[in-house]
Amino acid sequence: xxxxxxxDAWSVDEQVAADRGWTVGWANGTPDTGIIVNADQTxxxxxxxxxxxxxxxxxxxxxxxxxxxxxxxxVADVAGTSARLYGVVDSKLRFSSGGSQLIAPEFGYKRPDLxxxxxxxxxxxxxxxxxxxxxxxxxxxxxxNKQNVNSRIIKTQATPQFNVxxxxxxxxxxxxxxxxxxxxxxxxxxxxxxxxxxxxxxxxSYVLHYWEPAQTTAPTFEIDGExxxx
Numbered sequence: 501x502x503x504x505x506x507x508d509a510w511s512v513d514e515q516v517a518a519d520r521g522w523t524v525g526w527a528n529g530t531p532d533t534g535i536i537v538n539a540d541q542t543x544x545x546x547x548x549x550x551x552x553x554x555x556x557x558x559x560x561x562x563x564x565x566x567x568x569x570x571x572x573x574x575v576a577d578v579a580g581t582s583a584r585l586y587g588v589v590d591s592k593l594r595f596s597s598g599g600s601q602l603i604a605p606e607f608g609y610k611r612p613d614l615x616x617x618x619x620x621x622x623x624x625x626x627x628x629x630x631x632x633x634x635x636x637x638x639x640x641x642x643x644x645n646k647q648n649v650n651s652r653i654i655k656t657q658a659t660p661q662f663n664v665x666x667x668x669x670x671x672x673x674x675x676x677x678x679x680x681x682x683x684x685x686x687x688x689x690x691x692x693x694x695x696x697x698x699x700x701x702x703x704x705s706y707v708l709h710y711w712e713p714a715q716t717t718a719p720t721f722e723i724d725g726e727x728x729x730x
Contacts, residue, residue, distance in 0.1 A: 521730025569725025580712030587650030
């Protein structure tokens with residue numbers, strides 16, 4: 501970890517990516533059409549709503565660092581009594597099936613170099629190296645070398661937990677606080693949830709598990725976000 505000029509906490513890998521790497525943005529494929537997340541009522545280590553994994557080959561120096569993502573609710577959940585998240589970093593690739601692929605590895609993608617030279621005038625930089633998935637995701641069982649890094653209760657109130665129009669922005673690499681709660685009223689609200697810095701070396705994953713006790717229908721969200729690669 502390092503401390504930025506404003507006192508913010510940053511991981512060393514994230515600062516390196518900001519200095520010499522590139523930012524990759526992603527979003528759901530169709531405007532105004534959300535993606536339903538998993539409808540689990542209890543924690544499951546094989547179900548998740550979001551994940552990002554670094555598929556660069558072992559031995560390479562590529563680091564992937566999630567930066568932020570925003571969820572915008574398009575369909576409310578039904579009967580849930582709270583909304584809970586649990587984040588895990590694992591030393592293996594965990595994606596199995598399900599969800600929507602927001603970005604996939606495309607080794608050999610050409611970019612301008614970091615000094616602004618026109619694309620095609622310098623050798624290709626391979627990438628992006630990350631796979632980003634969101635929705636009703638099935639993940640492989642965790643390895644014996646995982647680290648639990650986040651545990652959040654986003655909302656606890658009478659159903660629904662998410663009203664249409666609610667927005668939740670998750671920020672990586674900032675002070676780890678719970679942020680302000682979503683409004684209990686029907687009026688839409690926008691909150692920020694801080695998850696702390698996550699840096700993924702090659703062939704590792706970040707998995708964000710989601711569940712709502714007693715829910716019968718999971719919420720649906722649009723999503724957009726960014727990650728760093730270097």
